[in-house]
Amino acid sequence: MDKLAIKTALFAALCGCGTSANADGENIAVFTKNLTNPYFQSVRLGAQDAAKQMHANSINYTPTKPDSIPEQMNQIDDVIIKKPSAVVFIPVDYKAMGPGVAKLNAAKIPTVNIVDKAQSGDFVSFVGASDYQIGLQTARYLFKAMNGKGNIIILEGVRGTSTSDERMRGFHDALKEFPGVKVLSSQPANYQRLQALQVMENLLQTYTNVDGILAANDAMAIGALDALDGANQHDAKVVGINASKEAVDLIKKGKLLASGDYSGFKQGCIGVMAAVRSLRGEPVPKSIALKTEVVTSANYQQFDVAPDKLTCPTWADATAQ
Template identity: 30%
Template sequence: MKLKSFLSASLFAAVLISCNQSKTNESGKDGSGKRIVIGSTMLSMQNEFVVNVSDEMEAKAKELGVELITVDAERSALKQVEQVESFIAQGVDAIVMNPCEVEASSPSVKLAINAKIPIINVNSETSTIPTAFVGSDDTESARIAMNYIVKKLNGKGNVIMMHGYMGQAAQIKRDKGAKEIIKANPDLKLLAEQSGEWDRAKAMSLTENWIQSYGTQINAIFAQNDEMGMGVVKALEAAGLKSKIIVVSIDAIPDALQAVKKGTLDATVYQNAKEQGGKAIETAVKAAKGENFEKEVLIPFQLVTKENLGEFLK
């Protein structure tokens, strides 16, 4: 009797697992029963935040039972257009694009729409409106960062801004948001601004140049992403100036969170890679199936300081 009960329970568990697997796999198929294939072109797989978004896209695709083909645009809008052309030729069911540039990546959107393939922009934008956008309001992220600097400086001092890759939506919008706050605080002066191209090593070199030019005149540096923020911190530490200069950046990547914990980075602004990546794939799958989906999914930013760091550390 015990053996019979064990076999019955085992059979029931096997059937249950099989049903659950079948349900997952079915969700990844289109109306004709064919497995959905999504092409993904990412700005740069050398950028930690972009990799985090891509990893979440991969995880969500696996969960939903769809095939995801990911390629690296290597910061080249021209390469990105060619990659989208290749996806169209392969006959993918949907495309997710993390745009390299607002204007130069826009032809990719036009190509996909003309081919009647849904294209979802994730994390960054193009001037041509895609099928859907999943990301966050980059203007708001810069407002959050700069307002923190205003508070720490009591509204008075010299600020330097390090831009990301020029022409990309995040760079344009973070510039806009930061300058709104600077304009609203007349005693805050923008001492210098230049691009560090989202890159840690370039940010370190650029900061070294600023130290030589301005030295102790600098009261705060706003880096438009954490990769650059880490480069800024390293240069300031080497010059013995970190304790005198406030540094704030955006993304809340693991290195930045640890730097906030150590006190070398004053604050970062959390951008939710998990939500962006997951929602992008969910939206792409719905669009591929012809189901209803949100045309714009905006995920809020959050300021991270030592006070609330525990909420963001894994």
């Protein structure tokens, strides 16, 4: 075994993490927020697929406590000691993780920021989708399906995060276009299915006439559906964001109205591609944005793919979006 292969094997062993092993590959540390949201699992799968295709290695760093700032900071310290080739980074908090990014910059580890745009730091590139546009277009789809009138409940993400704030901005701009739609309540459920179930169970005790539910991600939309089923209320139209496989299955069955496509898989793919290309001296745009699309009963077929069957787009296709 040559020295680089030995070094790669030792790095993987020290991390205690699985890698898509390749003897001559770069080591890319991939930071995600938690193990509870299926969205971040799709990011990790995309990163792994891209690493495999590019003969690199993806190493996952995920807090055991969901969205833990101290734990992610500790993981950054660990990565700086182990010195991977590059980092693909989703901050658990786009403001609070500034010092962590500064550490990566000081250690001269090239870093690609994906999904949640960090407030400060020097990055190879930012890879993401427009949370505002996804929020706007998903809300518009719901309101049109409601014929522009009725009562809705909004399930927010984590208040103060860029994704939630921007999606909410899109929701509220869509509401301005539909004066006949009334917001009964807007409550955070922190992107978690169980919290959404609990929030909705409480709200349904107060509000019995709900025509629509606007959830800032699929996990909360599915939690809302669970609550509606428990209350034997099946008339409310529900939308989410992420276009997860579970959401697509529910759209196919007619239980979920729609979901805004915010592909974690693609963002994981493109993040690793950008990191590896940068290491190899190939050009990388400073910003890469995915196109906005709403998944509905009319177009779900193209999204109806099991997570382990997805494949990364080509670099040309990724940067043309």
